[in-house]
Amino acid sequence: MSISIFSQGRDLNPWVKALKAERPELDVRIYPDDQPREDVTFALAWNHPLGAFTEYPNLKCISSLGAGVDHILKDPAIPEPVQITRIKDENLTSDMANFTMALVLNHLRDLHQYKAAEHERNWEPLRYRRNEEVTVGVMGIGTLGTEVARRLSSIGFRVTGWANSPKQLGSIKVYAGAAELDAFLATANVLICLLPLTPETANILNKETFQKLPQNAYVINVARGEHLVDEDLLEMIEAGHLAGASLDVFREEPLPKNHPFWAHPRIHVTPHIASVTNPESAVGQILENYDRLRNGEPLLNLVSRIKGY
Ligand code: GLV
Numbered sequence: 001m002s003i004s005i006f007s008q009g010r011d012l013n014p015w016v017k018a019l020k021a022e023r024p025e026l027d028v029r030i031y032p033d034d035q036p037r038e039d040v041t042f043a044l045a046w047n048h049p050l051g052a053f054t055e056y057p058n059l060k061c062i063s064s065l066g067a068g069v070d071h072i073l074k075d076p077a078i079p080e081p082v083q084i085t086r087i088k089d090e091n092l093t094s095d096m097a098n099f100t101m102a103l104v105l106n107h108l109r110d111l112h113q114y115k116a117a118e119h120e121r122n123w124e125p126l127r128y129r130r131n132e133e134v135t136v137g138v139m140g141i142g143t144l145g146t147e148v149a150r151r152l153s154s155i156g157f158r159v160t161g162w163a164n165s166p167k168q169l170g171s172i173k174v175y176a177g178a179a180e181l182d183a184f185l186a187t188a189n190v191l192i193c194l195l196p197l198t199p200e201t202a203n204i205l206n207k208e209t210f211q212k213l214p215q216n217a218y219v220i221n222v223a224r225g226e227h228l229v230d231e232d233l234l235e236m237i238e239a240g241h242l243a244g245a246s247l248d249v250f251r252e253e254p255l256p257k258n259h260p261f262w263a264h265p266r267i268h269v270t271p272h273i274a275s276v277t278n279p280e281s282a283v284g285q286i287l288e289n290y291d292r293l294r295n296g297e298p299l300l301n302l303v304s305r306i307k308g309y
Contacts (some may be wrong), residue, residue: 001041002027004034004056006048007065014042015065015274018279022287050075053082055286057183061085061293063286066277067092069303070197070224084303085289087092088143089280096144096150096194096275100222103246103268104136104152104190107218112268131156131232137188139204140195140223141167141174142309144275150192185212196309197224207232216243223275226251230261237266248274 003026005012012030019028027039031052034040040056046065053059054077054157062072064086072084106112110126117124134157138149139286141163149172153159161167161174162184168174185191191213195201205221205228213219219242221228230251236242244266250259253272261267289299305309 001290002029002034002039003042003044003290004029004031004040005065006031006052007046008049010046010065014279017285018283019287021280022283026287042293044286045072045268047071047237048075051077053078061299063289064303065088065282067275068196068224069309070226073303073305073308083293083299084305085299085301086303086309087277087285088301089277089279089282089285091278092275093147095143096222097147097255099248099274100148100192100194100220101151101155103220103222104134104157104192106268107190107246108134116265130156134158134189135160135187136190136192137162137184139184139191139193140197141169142194145194147190147191158187159284160184181209182212182241185209186214188213188217190218192220193223193227195223195227195228200307202226205229205233207236210236210242213242215241216301217241219245220247221245222248225253230259233267234260234264237264242266244268246270248272 005015016028019026037056038058041058041060043053043059043062044065045062053062059082061083064072066087069084069086072078109128113126136152136157136159138145138159138161141149141161145161146169149159149161149169153172159172161169161172162181163174165177166176184251194203195204205219210232219233233245237244246268247261248270249272255269261269285300290297
């Protein structure tokens, strides 16, 4: 039984190192230099070349190297019996909460505007809103969204959530399903997208959605680029309905040099760094699943192929 790691564009050596540090005897390979492929039962993947898994007759599990699994599920050629798992990790969750808090506070306290003013040596104090005056709406109340909502609430924001199905989150009101989407959107002065990418959630950040947000709302997308209709965001900022956006994820990554988001004064771009899986912190659960697979036990953090998360 061997593990093979698949990725386009990621340095995989830290993963090999972390796995070997935990278990020196483990047979860890990196695609495409992972022959004979009959040995491989467990795969770790991040943006693998589509179709690659068809060459592994004994593959039983594909583990995402991150929280999202859309990059795996978009491959139509994954054999049906293969189980798919994702990473759920305290550091990953905490990093996401810290990053989204930084973005919300950055927006609220106008730090980008002050940076621009600083370049022009322009001393111009702006009126600011306090946390208690602002409602942050979190779309997607999964592992990450729950923690983001809790943390924002703990520093005084009014917080609402939107989930696929009803959820209890202490004093935070969670709206559920398509029927309650509009009511949720109407609350959100700041909208944070943390949804999994599925056929139902693709393009959900569109003009119609934005129009239902309060005037001057701010949009934060730390989920996937495909959630956002880029042109609709630009149009709604241009129309003065949205105050701006912080985007960490894009339809095409790296974001093409000629994309209008780069130079836009109201759009803040970061290179998909909101929360990055740390190999040392994640290998424990990967090896746990590897052992469970060998022992025929149920896997942790299993993903439903039907739900897409
Ligand atoms: C990052 O985008 C992840 O899915 O972990």
